[in-house]
Amino acid sequence: MNDFFETFKKDLKLIKEKNPMVHHITNFVTMQDCANICVALGASPVMAFYSGEVSEITAVSNSVVLNTGTPDNERIKSVIISGKEAEKKGIPIILDPVGVGATNFRRESIKTVLQNIKPSIIKGNSAEIKVLSGCMPKLNKGVDSVENFDENDKITAKILAKNTGSVIAVTGTEDYITDGEREITITRGSKFLKTISGSGCMTSTLTGGFAAVEKDMFLACAFGILTMDLCGETAEKLLLDNEGAGMFKVRLFDAVYNMANTHYDFREGIHFEF
Numbered sequence: 001m002n003d004f005f006e007t008f009k010k011d012l013k014l015i016k017e018k019n020p021m022v023h024h025i026t027n028f029v030t031m032q033d034c035a036n037i038c039v040a041l042g043a044s045p046v047m048a049f050y051s052g053e054v055s056e057i058t059a060v061s062n063s064v065v066l067n068t069g070t071p072d073n074e075r076i077k078s079v080i081i082s083g084k085e086a087e088k089k090g091i092p093i094i095l096d097p098v099g100v101g102a103t104n105f106r107r108e109s110i111k112t113v114l115q116n117i118k119p120s121i122i123k124g125n126s127a128e129i130k131v132l133s134g135c136m137p138k139l140n141k142g143v144d145s146v147e148n149f150d151e152n153d154k155i156t157a158k159i160l161a162k163n164t165g166s167v168i169a170v171t172g173t174e175d176y177i178t179d180g181e182r183e184i185t186i187t188r189g190s191k192f193l194k195t196i197s198g199s200g201c202m203t204s205t206l207t208g209g210f211a212a213v214e215k216d217m218f219l220a221c222a223f224g225i226l227t228m229d230l231c232g233e234t235a236e237k238l239l240l241d242n243e244g245a246g247m248f249k250v251r252l253f254d255a256v257y258n259m260a261n262t263h264y265d266f267r268e269g270i271h272f273e274f
Contacts, residue, residue, distance in 0.1 A: 005266050008223050011214050012260040016042035020062035020212035022205065025049045025079050027069025027098060030198030033249075034065075034205040040256040041227070043209040051078045058085040062092075062212035065204050066119070068110065069098035076109045083117030092211035092220070095119035095166075096204040101131035114164070120217045122160075123169040123204050123225075126153060133160045149174060154183070167217045169207075171200060175225050179218040186225060188269040190232035195245040196252075203228040206256070230264050231255035 023046045026034050031047055038045035048057045051074060058064055064086045066079045086093050097110045110132070122132065126149040133156045149172055161168040161180035170176045175186040193199040207224025214220040235251035255262070 004219070004222075004272070007214075007219060008226070009260070011210055011220075011223055012042075012227075014213045015209050016260055018062075018213060019044050020209070021046055021060065022063050022065060022208040022212055023048065023054075023057050023061035023082065024065045024067065024205065024208075025054065025075060025082055026065060026067035026096075026201060026205075029069060030067075030201040033198045034067075034201055036253060037202045037256055038205050038209060040253045041206060041209045041259070043212060045205070049075055049078050051081055054078045054082040055085045058082045058091065059089055061086075063094065063208045064091055065094045065096065065208040066113075067096040067098055067201055067204060068100070068106065068113075069096070069201065071106060071109055076113065079113055080116045083113070083119070087117060092120040092208075092217060093117065094121045094123060094204055094208050094211060094221075096123050096201065097128050097132065098124075098201070100124070100128050107131065118164070119166045120211065121167045121169065121207060121221045122164065123171065123200075123207060123221065125200065126170055126172055129153070129157055129160065129168060129170045133157070149176065154178070158183070167221045169221050169225060171203060171225060175229065177218065177222045177225065182218055183273045184222050185271040186222075186229055186269060187271075188226070188229035188233060190229075190236040190248075192236050192239075192245065192248040193228070193232045196249045199228065199232075226270070227256065227259060231259060234262065 021044045035045040100106050100110045157168045158178050158180050161178050167179045177184045206227045207221050210220040210223040234255040235248050238251045
C-alpha cells in the first residue's frame with residue numbers, strides 16, 4: 001500500500017515537471033472543463049477533433065482521451081484515426097464511452113471503435129460498462145446511470161478486462177478498477193460531484209494526465225479517479241454556508257492545482273486486492 005501512495009505522489013509531481021500533452025477528442029458539453037482541469041493538474045490539453053489533423057496531433061501527444069459524449073460520424077471517424085495512430089506510437093488510450101447504452105447509434109459506434117482499436121483504459125459508469133459487457137441495463141437518464149453496482153458486476157468488469165486487454169474502471173458512489181487480476185475499490189469523494197456536469201469526463205482527463213507519465217495503466221487509472229475523489233472532498237470542505245455547486249466547481253479546480261502539495265489521509269476508503 002505504501003508503494004501505491006508513494007508512486008501516486010511521485011506521478012503528481014512528475015506531471016507538473018514534464019507538462020505532458022494530453023490529446024482529447026471529447027464532447028462539446030464539457031470540453032472547456034476538461035481543458036481547465038488538465039491544466040490545473042499540470043498537463044497540456046489539446047482538443048483537436050477534425051479527422052484531417054488528429055493523426056498528426058496524436059503522434060506528438062503523450063496520451064489520448066477519447067470521449068464519445070456528443071457523437072457523430074465525423075467524430076467517430078476521428079476517434080478511430082487517433083486511436084490507430086496512438087497504438088502505432090505506443091501512446092496510452094483512455095476511452096470514455098459516454099451514454100453507450102442510450103441509443104443504437106452510440107452502441108454501434110462504440111462497437112466499431114473497439115473493432116478498430118484497443119484502449120489502454122476503458123472508464124465508464126455502471127450502465128456503460130454493463131453495455132460493453134453485453135448486458136442491456138434499464139433505461140437511464142440520458143447519459144447518466146441509475147444502475148446499481150454489486151459484486152456480480154465486479155466479476156463482469158474483470159471478465160471485460162480480460163477479454164479486451166484493457167484496464168476497466170467503473171465509477172460511481174463506489175469506484176472499481178481492475179485489469180482482470182488486480183483490483184482497487186475506492187469509496188471516497190463528494191456528493192457535490194453529482195451536482196456539476198462533466199465530473200466523469202474530467203476524471204477521464206485526469207486519468208489521461210497520469211497515463212502520460214505512468215507506465216502501469218492500472219495505477220494511472222486508479223490515480224486519476226482517486227485524484228477526483230480526494231479533490232472533491234477538499235472542495236466540499238472549503239464551501240461556505242451560502243455556497244453550492246458553482247463554488248464547488250471553482251474549488252475543485254483549485255484542489256487539483258494544489259494536489260501535489262496537499263496532505264491527504266489515505267487510511268480509509270481504499271481497498272486493494274493485488
